[in-house]
Amino acid sequence: MKLREQINRISGLRYVTDELCIHSAAGRRCLMEQEWLTDKVAIEELLSRVDTAISFRSEIRKQRGIEEIAHKLTQLHDIKGTIQTLSHRTVCTDIDLFEVKYLAILNEDIRDLIRFYELEGISSPLPDLSHIVSVLDPEEKKIPHFYIYDAYSIKLKELRAQLKIETDEEKKSIIRNAGLEEEDVVRKQLSQHLSPHATSLETALEMLGALDLLLAKVELFVQLQWSRPRSAQQTTTLVGLVHPQVLCILGEKGDTFQPVDISIPKEPTLITGANMAGKSVLLQAVALAQTLYQYGFYVPAAKAEICPVDNVMLSLGDAQDIREGLSSYGAEMMYLSAIADEVKQGTTLLALVDEPARTTNPIEGEAIVGGLLSLLGKREVRALVTTHYGSIGIPCRRLKVRGFREDKVKLPLQVNALGKCVDYTLEEVSGNDVPREAIRIAEILGVNEDLMMECKQYLCNTRIA
Template sequence: MKIPYISKKNLDDLDIPFIFERLQLFSPYGEKLKKGLTPYNRHQRPELEKCFDQLEATIDLLLNRRVDLLTLKGYLKEIKLLDHTFDRIAEREVLSMTELFEIKQLVRVMDHIRQSQIALHWHRQIKAFDILDVSEIIRLLDPEQTGVQAFHIYSNYSLKLYEIRKALEKVDVDIKLRQKELIEQLVSESFPVTQHGDLKVMAGNSDLIQRVKSDSRFVYKSDIPMYSVFTVRQETSLITEKQRLLLEEEQEEYEVRSQLTLALMAYLETIVSNTESIAQIDMLIAKAQFSVAFHCVRPVISEAGEVEIEEGRHLKVAYSLEKVGKHFTPINVSLKKSVTLITGANMGGKTVSLKMIGQVVSLAQYGFYVPCKTLRMPLFDFIFVSVGDFQSIDMGLSTFGGEIVEIEQAIKRSEEYGLILIDELARGTNPLEGFAISKALIEFLRNQLSKAVITTHFDGLTAVEETVHYQVKGLSDVDLTLIREKIEAEGAALLHEYMDYQLMEVSSMKEIPKEAIRISELMGLDTRIVNRAKEILGGSNDE
């Protein structure tokens, strides 16, 4: 079984669905493409660069030919998913009138999209996903070139159908003529028949009712208040002839639909190819709109092993902050070695930094522009994320046990070129054993091909050689007295406004800052307890 680049759970962990949900796709084929999106692998760099070239050109069209491009996109709303009909054509199953109408509508919209592409010089700009000419299919389904949207089986599809319909017209004329003659005759005999052949007789007019009932030229129709209604009987031979012709017309129309279905088989490849192009067009424009709306940039794909992120943003967090009038502090980070450690307080932003790294890297490999100022990265074979509660009731595992089961899957692939992201390693077990397991894992990963980013609050792990250490700034540069006063006045939620989530590269030997002491102090913990905690830690974080 082929191992995925990233699991569904890890996609959720990195909030990728939040991004996919914000792609404004208009066509069912675009939605279908989104559901089946797969990342580019390490051997598909040329294909990924081509994807970025196409997206760059589409963004250029969006910025400089916005109205024309959105007009093209507007046509995508008219596209219907007709895969079942395509299958029926391929199986030579005779299409219904509704199906032929839907095919006619589809190719008509395809022609509009093609004309829009011509106006946009799409082929020169994008160099892909051109809608193929469908004019012959339009002529097939609209042979009289009426331009009407409805589908009709025209008489010129078949000489026999033409002759049947001419005969039907003659029968209808004969029926009307015979009825007119009969009405005139009945009127001359003092029957008050209307020109439409109806005769209303008052309930009390027994003589007239008796005359009508005894006359075979009348047929009872209905009763209405105070009246009985009769109608003139149509000539049986003409009605029989009309029914015979209608049956022949239905049979011949079936033959015509059968021939049209066979004719459409010759164009099926063109139609299906166009739906595939429509999906790509829809996706390209949606990606372009997303890139502009969220200020995303083109990633630089490099053969070098480093991942360099300048002013990276975690889109979901940034979006949530902007909704309440706050600003996400961009993060700079460079993964230069096999293992990078991120330290900081539990609420200091380590997890956000970890997820941001995974989010921008995976987006790039899915062919998206990324929410950074710059991103330079290699392509990875896989991304693994360990974040959140791994407790498994079904397997009888604790949080720690579930975490180890997950991490072992990444270890098995560490000889591949992957990106392994682990948040608070061994947080579900006792500190001494957790430290030992964490250090052993870091020492193992530093010699592997994969890159690993690990957040931790264990002292001593950053001393492992051949690792890079980043520290979240947190509350290191703030006036604690001022913040304490504001928290007392406005509440603890204010603390996040003063937390600096930027990463600083520091010496691997530097002790992990005890932000928990600062936070406890700010939250109003008894000063006697805070001071004793500082003493126990040997004065750490004590000014």
């Protein structure tokens, strides 16, 4: 599963990738083609490269080397198509040969910088393309330009010399055509000579793109002060977790984002809280942190220990199927069905489900939530499920958003200020402890007194009954 397949599925992932200052198209392609990693060793290898690059920033000399390499990478062109042409033994054009020469020179320059500044830890050894440079740059000028040099053919050299001294236009035309034919012969010879090196050129292009991506990651992680996640065995633990895009939006408004601590063991966790309690954002932040980790990124948390999974399945009730005409309930149930199918197949999942069955009647809604928790519990699936339902009898771990804090209210309370009166801390609870804050919040907002009186009377009668 490539990152490009996740970019519109995981909230905040596009925001993160857009914030990366990647200099080259090859680096951007490398980002989008990153594979979803489940092997801890492979994930740790990527993260270790980031660790090494960050550690080099504390040494002035090595930091200078990294800056020089970053500047060089601004000149990296994505010539994957040209390399494929070369590998198919097709005769290259002058533009093709120029692109190959330019990549080979750039590769050698960056190899030299890595050796000179002792930066070997930021990349696997780049391939040696010095032979390609010597073939395409026989005059050893390292100029970003390609020309069919006289050195490639004695016959061509002689024809060009004749052309300079010939005065008869008809003869000049004959010499010129003969020279063009000889140039075609040289292009064919060069293409045949370089074709066996196509694999090395492709390796160099991919590694330089990966290096561009690595340096962009380092800049972003340092700037945002993200933390290096550790691979965990049993329980995922996220301390001081934030959603970076929401954090940015709130910051632009002068508001703050309250970081959240949460652990996710190998069992479902039921989370309750009022509508404004940030449950949806929490699930999105968890999904983003898990996804970033499995693509070798640091994560937006103060501390993170994460268990790798085969897939993250996030249901927020806003599936594409809804926009395609399927009812919200129908789309949601089909997604829950997909989760159940994955569980049945033995897929290691992180399931994140926001208020399932919220649009159906409470009796059946509670049955659906209970059935989902029971299924996930039997298969020991890591899951966070949020709900408003208060009679879920299935044994499971339960958390509650601490919720509305009346002591934080500044009257008159405006609707857009409600979030400032909420404590988003998660507390472990036992039993069906659901929030009962809605009517009191409505009263503080100044909702019609007669309506509030009727609501409270109805609630009182219901409790008595």
